[in-house]
Amino acid sequence: MAGIAILKPRADILGKRSAIVNALKKLVPARCIVEDEAGRRAFETDALTAYKQMPLAVVLPTTTEEVSRVLSFCHLAGVRVVARGAGTSLCGGALPAEDAIVLGLSRMNRVLEVNLESRYIRVETGITNLGVSRSVAPTNFFYAPDPSSQLACTIGGNIAMNSGGAHCLKYGVTVNNVLGLKMVMMNGDIVELGGTHLDASGYDLLPLVIGSEGQMGIVTEATLRILRNAEGARPMMLGFDSSEAAGACVSAIIAQGIVPVAIEFMDKPAIKVCEEFAHAGYPLDVEALLIIEVEGSEAEIANLLGQIDRIAWDFAPKFVKRSESEAESAAIWKGRKAAFGAIGRISDYYCMDGVIPLSKLTQALSGIAEICAKHRLQVANIFHAGDGNLHPLILYNANDPDEKARAELAGEEILTLCVELGGCLTGEHGVGIEKRELMSTQFNDVDIAQQMRVKSVFDPDWLLNPGKVFPLKAQEAFLARVR
Amino acid sequence: MYVNETYLPSGEQELAALIAQAAGEKLPLEICGNRTKRNIGRPLQTATRVSTGQMRGITLYEPTELVLSAKAGTPLAEIEALLEKNNQELAFEPCHLDQLSGGEQQGGATIGGVFAVNASGPRRVLRGSARDHLIGVRAVNGMGEIVKSGGRVMKNVTGYDLARGIAGSWGTLAVLTEVTMKVLPKAEDTRSLLFLNLPDEGAVNAMCRAMGSPFEVSGTVHLPASFVERLSMPDIAKLGQPVTALRIENFASSLDYRTGRLHEALQPFGAIYELDDARSRAFWRDIRNLTFLTGSDWPLWRISTAPDKGAKLVSALKAQLECTAAYEWSGGLIWVEVPPATDSGAAVLRRIIAEFGADAMLVRANATSRAAIDVFQPLPEVNMGLIRRLKEAFDPQRILSPGRMYAGI
Numbered sequence A: 001m002a003g004i005a006i007l008k009p010r011a012d013i014l015g016k017r018s019a020i021v022n023a024l025k026k027l028v029p030a031r032c033i034v035e036d037e038a039g040r041r042a043f044e045t046d047a048l049t050a051y052k053q054m055p056l057a058v059v060l061p062t063t064t065e066e067v068s069r070v071l072s073f074c075h076l077a078g079v080r081v082v083a084r085g086a087g088t089s090l091c092g093g094a095l096p097a098e099d100a101i102v103l104g105l106s107r108m109n110r111v112l113e114v115n116l117e118s119r120y121i122r123v124e125t126g127i128t129n130l131g132v133s134r135s136v137a138p139t140n141f142f143y144a145p146d147p148s149s150q151l152a153c154t155i156g157g158n159i160a161m162n163s164g165g166a167h168c169l170k171y172g173v174t175v176n177n178v179l180g181l182k183m184v185m186m187n188g189d190i191v192e193l194g195g196t197h198l199d200a201s202g203y204d205l206l207p208l209v210i211g212s213e214g215q216m217g218i219v220t221e222a223t224l225r226i227l228r229n230a231e232g233a234r235p236m237m238l239g240f241d242s243s244e245a246a247g248a249c250v251s252a253i254i255a256q257g258i259v260p261v262a263i264e265f266m267d268k269p270a271i272k273v274c275e276e277f278a279h280a281g282y283p284l285d286v287e288a289l290l291i292i293e294v295e296g297s298e299a300e301i302a303n304l305l306g307q308i309d310r311i312a313w314d315f316a317p318k319f320v321k322r323s324e325s326e327a328e329s330a331a332i333w334k335g336r337k338a339a340f341g342a343i344g345r346i347s348d349y350y351c352m353d354g355v356i357p358l359s360k361l362t363q364a365l366s367g368i369a370e371i372c373a374k375h376r377l378q379v380a381n382i383f384h385a386g387d388g389n390l391h392p393l394i395l396y397n398a399n400d401p402d403e404k405a406r407a408e409l410a411g412e413e414i415l416t417l418c419v420e421l422g423g424c425l426t427g428e429h430g431v432g433i434e435k436r437e438l439m440s441t442q443f444n445d446v447d448i449a450q451q452m453r454v455k456s457v458f459d460p461d462w463l464l465n466p467g468k469v470f471p472l473k474a475q476e477a478f479l480a481r482v483r
Numbered sequence B: 001m002y003v004n005e006t007y008l009p010s011g012e013q014e015l016a017a018l019i020a021q022a023a024g025e026k027l028p029l030e031i032c033g034n035r036t037k038r039n040i041g042r043p044l045q046t047a048t049r050v051s052t053g054q055m056r057g058i059t060l061y062e063p064t065e066l067v068l069s070a071k072a073g074t075p076l077a078e079i080e081a082l083l084e085k086n087n088q089e090l091a092f093e094p095c096h097l098d099q100l101s102g103g104e105q106q107g108g109a110t111i112g113g114v115f116a117v118n119a120s121g122p123r124r125v126l127r128g129s130a131r132d133h134l135i136g137v138r139a140v141n142g143m144g145e146i147v148k149s150g151g152r153v154m155k156n157v158t159g160y161d162l163a164r165g166i167a168g169s170w171g172t173l174a175v176l177t178e179v180t181m182k183v184l185p186k187a188e189d190t191r192s193l194l195f196l197n198l199p200d201e202g203a204v205n206a207m208c209r210a211m212g213s214p215f216e217v218s219g220t221v222h223l224p225a226s227f228v229e230r231l232s233m234p235d236i237a238k239l240g241q242p243v244t245a246l247r248i249e250n251f252a253s254s255l256d257y258r259t260g261r262l263h264e265a266l267q268p269f270g271a272i273y274e275l276d277d278a279r280s281r282a283f284w285r286d287i288r289n290l291t292f293l294t295g296s297d298w299p300l301w302r303i304s305t306a307p308d309k310g311a312k313l314v315s316a317l318k319a320q321l322e323c324t325a326a327y328e329w330s331g332g333l334i335w336v337e338v339p340p341a342t343d344s345g346a347a348v349l350r351r352i353i354a355e356f357g358a359d360a361m362l363v364r365a366n367a368t369s370r371a372a373i374d375v376f377q378p379l380p381e382v383n384m385g386l387i388r389r390l391k392e393a394f395d396p397q398r399i400l401s402p403g404r405m406y407a408g409i
């Protein structure tokens, strides 16, 4: 296994494994515990599959009270805890540790309350992202953040990662769509933050918990803002000879005061793979493709797409196509949303998630091409153009250790480039173990220490999701200081 | 440092050095911008003041990237004027707390203050709050260290979101030195629908119905007759009856259609009157400026609740407390004015709102009252424990506006 170091497990805890499992059995029904090796193996990795760790045990509680009992015991016993939703994290966020239990929320997936007047839904956090939207779809409402993994990923995981999606350009990411949380802290205390109302008067702890990668507490319930569906939505495709032209077109659209619901970008290699997979009608002879979606009534959609069409004209598009039907729209989005899977069919890939200011697009893309060429690797670029969130997918062969090491190195260089261009390491996938050591390219020691002190506010003993987010050395030094 | 002095550092380094010195001396400081909100919150016991008022200037503005950065002491008005030139705006439409509570007027609200108190106005209900639009900060913590969080790009989950965590902390966690925010294009055209004389219940229902429509209603307000009188548009102020208003903003070509559809949907609630673009803008400027709440010195509460409970909450209040209430945010934000009383009505009000799971803050009251009762919503002990530790994590000597929000914090 390559590059990334794993926190050393505590031998004393490993030695007490059977006592710990027996204790857990007194706290939750036996069917909630997975202790055999085959069962635990299903939890040993997430979507960063190159890294695997067999957890001590897996607990799949069904109530907040059970979560509270398990955590207070683990707190007492000094056992680390890794929360898990669906395990789709791309940065090793849900990677277990050998001396940790995995606390899986998958059995807590009920809808608790829907309130259309006040436009919120209260759910248990093991429910899938799509499950939330589906449960309000018959009333013409939806939950806005739409990660491509929405069929599988859970609201708990979305909250931990502050996940986004294609439609976040207009509707914001998870932190903009959560009204309240119920969370169990490491000592078993149950705390409620926010509620069913907007903007309480005191301190706002929600944004500290959202995006904290499971390191502050186990979130068991969430109150989410739901919105009324637009009357209609339709994508159009614009193909260009260069990514430069595509980027300039995006800027021009925004300069005209139009903020579409989504603006997605694919480069030639990505277009080819996605088209072969989804038969969406993507043009194969362009260097860059934009998928732009607008919303409204029929007339409003026609008007907006007309305006965009006119703006695009200045950038000499080689291909212009409006979706003509529901089926065509679905196909266009299927190709985009299945992009990772489609590329996964032809190769192993390493997915980056850096962000850049849109004005630096050309520099970023040529930098990425150079870096990948230098490491003799192929790359396909997909990204959320409206907000500069790049997803270069570096293709490699996982069975070739040298190629894998080169892929990781190329990834590091790409993310460093994003930071140098004024952007950041990760726009929506999180830091996890993957980008932990790179944090110091974006933050200095003072910034990181401030974040670590906030971690200690919620989890003073650092038992929750250990070894993630912060450079390992910085974590160790910090803990040595406070202890 | 000198006691009874106002320090006006000209830059971040100078500010950091001052705070570090104060921390060394354990000297508590009032942290402020231009002090337009000085009469809000618990009265401070500090004699020394540090203001960001001299740290001014817009440091980055990229209209096509929808991003703007400014030093914390930059007047909000300066930022809005620049945005206006480019047909853009702060979509959260910061509300003006300045005139409400007799704060200082000179210089006007600073952008740092806007985020420090998370001041959001009518459009919040559609587009999100100030903190939602805050994407990066530079700040000085209570040890005099310069800390940054977030950045200048819209999407960023690198590390914890300290920027939004500091928003709304009223200067008690860190002194903001520079803020970076998301901006949005201004709508081309505006229209408003008005109802007269709706009972609270009906008004809240109409607002909820409108917000649940696909037409992107960007402001909702329901004012009682006595608040309508305070508005600056003479013909509306003279109506002498409750006014309920809904705003839609969009391309001009969309507005006929959207107002038409809203008319159909809302007809059952009563006769509908329309305001055109210019009159709409004037009307909503009043709402944003909280003109309907100024000109009185009676205690004023800001209550946040689930919108569908708003009218019930107010009627429960009225049964036990003489008060006047106005609603924004689909019924979820309620402004309640009460006659002067030693506790500003706190005991009754807090008991009743508890049954609704709501949150109440005393926005206007004399200093005695603000010192005697909880200005911010009292929280369960677990939450208070977290907040105490959070203060410790940013400001261990408790020198940054200590006690402004909660005693001892």
Ligand SMILES: Cc1cc2nc3c(=O)[nH]c(=O)nc-3n(C[C@H](O)[C@H](O)[C@H](O)COP(=O)(O)OP(=O)(O)OC[C@H]3O[C@@H](n4cnc5c(N)ncnc54)[C@H](O)[C@@H]3O)c2cc1C
Binding pocket: A046, A047, A082, A083, A084, A085, A086, A087, A088, A089, A090, A093, A094, A105, A125, A146, A147, A148, A149, A152, A153, A154, A155, A156, A157, A158, A159, A160, A161, A162, A163, A164, A165, A166, A213, A214, A215, A217, A218, A219, A220, A340, A341, A428, A429, A430, A465
């Ligand atoms: C094909 C594919 C496409 C993707 N597309 C997107 C995309 O478009 N946008 C995007 O943002 N992400 C995307 N992702 C990443 C991933 O789906 C998200 O990060 C998602 O939110 C993770 O959810 P999960 O339920 O799988 O969480 P997990 O992977 O199980 O866990 C993720 C993190 O959340 C923590 N956690 C989980 N549940 C809880 C809880 N209840 N309380 C506290 N902490 C908890 C875990 O400890 C871990 O740190 C994609 C992933 C894949 C594989």
